[in-house]
Each structure stands twice: as structure tokens, then as C-alpha cells.
Amino acid sequence: MVIWTWLHRMIVPYKFITLQLIRLSFVLSLIFLFVAIPVGCNNRKVVPEVIYDGDKAVGVVIQADREKGLSANDSLLTVKLLHNPARLLGSATTIGDENLIAFYPAIPFIAGETYQVFYKNKLISEFRTRTSTSVSSTSITAVYPTIDTLPANLLKLYIVFSAPMRESVSSEYIHLVDESGDTLNDVFLDLQPELWNESGTVLTTWFDPGRIKRDLQPNLEKGNPLIAGKRYRLFVSKEWKDRKGELLTQDFEKQFVVKQRDEKIPDPNSWKIVSPVAN
Numbered sequence: 001m002v003i004w005t006w007l008h009r010m011i012v013p014y015k016f017i018t019l020q021l022i023r024l025s026f027v028l029s030l031i032f033l034f035v036a037i038p039v040g041c042n043n044r045k046v047v048p049e050v051i052y053d054g055d056k057a058v059g060v061v062i063q064a065d066r067e068k069g070l071s072a073n074d075s076l077l078t079v080k081l082l083h084n085p086a087r088l089l090g091s092a093t094t095i096g097d098e099n100l101i102a103f104y105p106a107i108p109f110i111a112g113e114t115y116q117v118f119y120k121n122k123l124i125s126e127f128r129t130r131t132s133t134s135v136s137s138t139s140i141t142a143v144y145p146t147i148d149t150l151p152a153n154l155l156k157l158y159i160v161f162s163a164p165m166r167e168s169v170s171s172e173y174i175h176l177v178d179e180s181g182d183t184l185n186d187v188f189l190d191l192q193p194e195l196w197n198e199s200g201t202v203l204t205t206w207f208d209p210g211r212i213k214r215d216l217q218p219n220l221e222k223g224n225p226l227i228a229g230k231r232y233r234l235f236v237s238k239e240w241k242d243r244k245g246e247l248l249t250q251d252f253e254k255q256f257v258v259k260q261r262d263e264k265i266p267d268p269n270s271w272k273i274v275s276p277v278a279n
Contacts, residue, residue, distance in 0.1 A: 048117065048127040050109070051102070056244070057109035057129040061095065061102045062117055079103055082114040082126070086168050086193065107200075110166055111245025129245070136246040138163040140236060143254050151262035152228045153212050157205045159236065164200030164243040168192060173240040174205060176225075177233040186211075187225045200243065226258045 051059035060079070078087040090105035109115060111132035117125040144158040159174075176187045188205055195204035207225045210218035226232065236252040 048125055050127055050129055051104075052130075053108075055111070055132055055134060057111065059102050059104040060109070060115070060117075060127060061100050062125060063100060076120045077101070077103070078118045078121075079105070080116050080118065081110070081168075082116055084168055088115075107164070107243055110241060110243060112241075113245065132245045134244070134246060136249050138165070138242040138244075138246055139249045140252040143234065143252075148256045149259055150226070150256050151260065152224055152226045152258050153261040153263075154226060155207055155209065155212065157207075157234070159203045159205060161201045161203075161242070165196075165203070166241045166243060167194055167196055167200065169240070170194055170203060170205065173237040175235045175237075177235055179231040184225070186222060228258050228260045231255065231257050 047063075049061045050057050051061060077092060079090065080087055088105045089107075090103055092101055092103045094100065095102050103117075109129045111129050114126060114128045116123055117127075139162050140159060141162050142158075142160040144160070145154075171188065171190050174188065176184045178184055187207060189208050191206065195206075196202065208218060210216050211222055211225050213219060232255070234252075234254040234256070236248070238248040238251045240248055242248075
């Protein structure tokens with residue numbers, strides 16, 4: 001009887017403690033459940049849907065987050081090409097009950113590229129356009145000046161394409177190679193935004209003026225980009241994509257020789273103007 005009483009006194013508290021632990025565990029589980037669900041919902045990723053018109057990616061639809069104040073009329077919503085700081089020009093509008101926002105770029109998205117969506121400079125989503133299935137037909141049709149002997153103080157080249165090109169990436173695909181086969185660095189001026197014509201088919205490429213102008217610091221440190229008597233090769237890689245996401249049909253090269261600086265002031269009176277023949 002004494003032993004049973006002793007065991008009973010030991011077992012009852014043990015059962016009580018065990019029951020309390022089970023209840024505490026259950027309560028903590030509920031707390032975790034109710035806390036975790038809102039956090040998961042607030043941090044859910046917005047999955048954009050790209051809008052296509054044939055092969056062209058003409059827009060993207062994202063879900064508005066009303067809790068964060070995101071709306072189509074908010075100028076803080078921006079879309080950018082991956083690894084490119086420039087925001088895309090375009091317009092945004094609401095769809096249906098205003099839970100969806102459609103962004104239409106001024107120029108269709110490039111095929112096979114990744115884009116990012118920002119709100120208040122914070123990345124909220126990204127999407128990738130599908131790869132183009134059409135055959136590439138874009139090429140370089142001309143480079144001006146067209147002559148193969150150029151002055152050492154040449155400032156600009158004009159590169160003409162047969163179709164609108166992807167912008168803000170020219171430095172990745174345009175290179176100047178010397179007669180030893182070495183690619184020269186810091187030759188061209190890295191302008192952002194780049195100087196394109198309205199249709200996106202003609203790029204104005206500047207040699208670094210700081211290196212051309214005598215006695216300026218870049219000129220003293222690195223010298224003139226072009227040296228008289230030397231031969232060079234302008235190389236444009238076929239990996240450059242046009243606005244449709246298609247590669248150039250082939251690499252382009254222009255070889256030229258550099259002569260002495262042209263210091264002569266242009267005299268308009270000596271110019272000869274030839275009018276084109278009327279059809």
C-alpha cells in the first residue's frame with residue numbers, strides 16, 4: 001500500500017506535466033501557422049506574363065500589390081533589361097478590376113532576354129522573353145567615312161544597320177584591333193544613352209575626344225587613339241542582337257590606314273555640291 005501511494009504521487013505529476021507540454025506544443029504550432037501564412041503571402045513572388053503579337057513581345061502583365069501601393073499610375077514602377085541601368089520607355093495601364101497592370105514598352109522587348117521589374121528601386125519580379133525562331137537578316141550596310149585612309153584626329157564613325165538594333169550595349173560588340181591583332185581598350189567614348197537615330201539603325205560612335213585633344217590628361221596618359229602610319233581594323237561582332245532578338249548575319253570588319261592629323265579648317269567655298277538626278 002505504501003509503495004502504491006508513492007507511485008501514484010509520482011505518476012500524477014508526470015501526467016500533468018506531459019499534458020501541459022502537449023498543450024503548449026499545440027499552441028505554439030498554431031502561433032507559427034498564423035504567423036507564417038501572412039509572411040509567406042506578403043513575400044510571394046509576382047509571376048509576370050509576357051504579351052506577344054506574333055513573334056514580338058509587346059508587353060508584360062504583372063499583379064498589382066495594393067498593400068504596397070503599387071499601381072499603373074505610379075512613376076516608381078520601372079522595367080529594365082538585365083544588367084542595364086537604363087529604364088525602358090513605355091506606358092502602363094490597369095486591366096479588369098485593377099489587380100493587374102500591363103506595361104507596354106515603346107519598343108518591343110528583345111527576344112531571348114531577361115527583364116526586371118522594379119518598384120521604388122526594389123526588384124519585385126523578373127521575366128524572360130522567348131527566343132526568336134525567325135532567320136536572322138540584319139546586317140551592317142555601311143560605315144562612314146567609307147574611305148580606307150583616315151586622319152589621326154578622326155572624331156566619329158557612323159555605323160549603319162539594315163534594321164533597328166538593341167541599344168546601350170555597343171561597347172560589348174564594337175572593337176578596334178591594331179595591326180598586331182591586339183584589341184585596344186578605352187578607344188571609344190562610352191556614352192549613355194548612346195547616339196542613335198530615331199529609327200535605331202544608325203549609331204554615332206565617338207573616339208575619346210580627351211585622348212585626341214592635345215595636352216589633356218587622357219591624351220598625356222594614354223596617347224592618341226589612332227597613330228599615323230598604323231593600320232587598324234574595326235570589328236563588330238555578329239553576337240549583337242537587333243530589337244527582334246536576332247543576331248547579325250555575320251561579323252563585320254573595316255580595315256583602314258591612319259594618316260597625319262587633319263588640321264586644315266574646312267572652307268565651304270571650295271565645296272562642290274552635286275544634286276541627285278531626279279527620277
